[in-house]
Amino acid sequence: MIPEAEIKKKIKETAxxxxxxxxxxxxxxxxxxxxxxxFLADLTRAMGIEHEIDLIGASSYEGTSSTGEIGFTKEPDLxxxxxxxxxxxxxxDTGRTIVALKKYMQSLQAQSVKICTLIDKHERRExxxxxxxxxxxxxxxxxxxxxLDYNERFRYLPEIxxxxx
Ligand code: IMP
Ligand code: MG
Numbered sequence: 001m002i003p004e005a006e007i008k009k010k011i012k013e014t015a016x017x018x019x020x021x022x023x024x025x026x027x028x029x030x031x032x033x034x035x036x037x038x039f040l041a042d043l044t045r046a047m048g049i050e051h052e053i054d055l056i057g058a059s060s061y062e063g064t065s066s067t068g069e070i071g072f073t074k075e076p077d078l079x080x081x082x083x084x085x086x087x088x089x090x091x092x093d094t095g096r097t098i099v100a101l102k103k104y105m106q107s108l109q110a111q112s113v114k115i116c117t118l119i120d121k122h123e124r125r126e127x128x129x130x131x132x133x134x135x136x137x138x139x140x141x142x143x144x145x146x147x148l149d150y151n152e153r154f155r156y157l158p159e160i161x162x163x164x165x
Contacts (some may be wrong), residue, residue: 001016001160001162005113007042007043007159010038011135012046013037014043014116015043016048017133018049018086018116018133019049020023025111027083027088028052029047029086029088030054030086031053031054031055031056032055032057032058032101033056034057034155035074035090035147035155036090036118036149038132038155039088039118039147043116049136051066052078054074055075056101057073058070058097058101059071070101073115081108081122082111083110084111084112085105085112085114086114086116087114089116090117091143092117092120092121092125092131092134092150093121094125096125103131116133116134118136119136120134121137121138121142123138123139123141136154141162143163144163145158145159145161146156146159146160148160
């Protein structure tokens with residue numbers, strides 16, 4: 001559905017926006033495990049400004065967790081207070097995960113928190129929220145590859161595929 005070369009091109013464009021917006025700010029690219037690992041690896045190398053990397057693991061919500069509360073499988077290593085945080089996600093779907101992570105970063109007194117996602121999927125969005133940077137938008141469907149999985153399968157594929165169930 002999206003070939004490797006097109007992904008590379010979009011990541012370069014996104015990195016250039018980040019370079020402009022975060023020049024001299026030494027932001028933290030906070031990758032959300034596990035799906036963002038390939039995107040994060042390419043994004044960090046496409047950026048031309050100083051920045052740091054960290055990883056956060058969020059356990060998937062169960063049932064109707066509209067409270068925005070999530071558990072963590074990995075806490076950040078860096079001190080978040082007074083830092084500019086860029087949450088790096090593979091895909092924003094309902095928005096629950098990323099909204100909860102944003103709130104968590106704010107509770108740790110980050111100086112700013114923005115969202116950067118490879119895919120901004122609109123179909124099931126629940127909360128009114130703003131995605132700050134996205135490489136691609138998807139109206140609906142389920143995709144795999146380039147870090148994105150279906151029950152842990154297909155993450156390794158270098159391009160993005162439409163999963164036909
Ligand atoms: P949400 O935005 O809190 O609903 O959850 C986003 C998470 O759901 C992503 O980080 C993915 O792990 C998973 N997800 C949602 N849509 C897809 C998809 O189309 N392919 C693969 N994973 C998806
Ligand atoms: Mg994920």
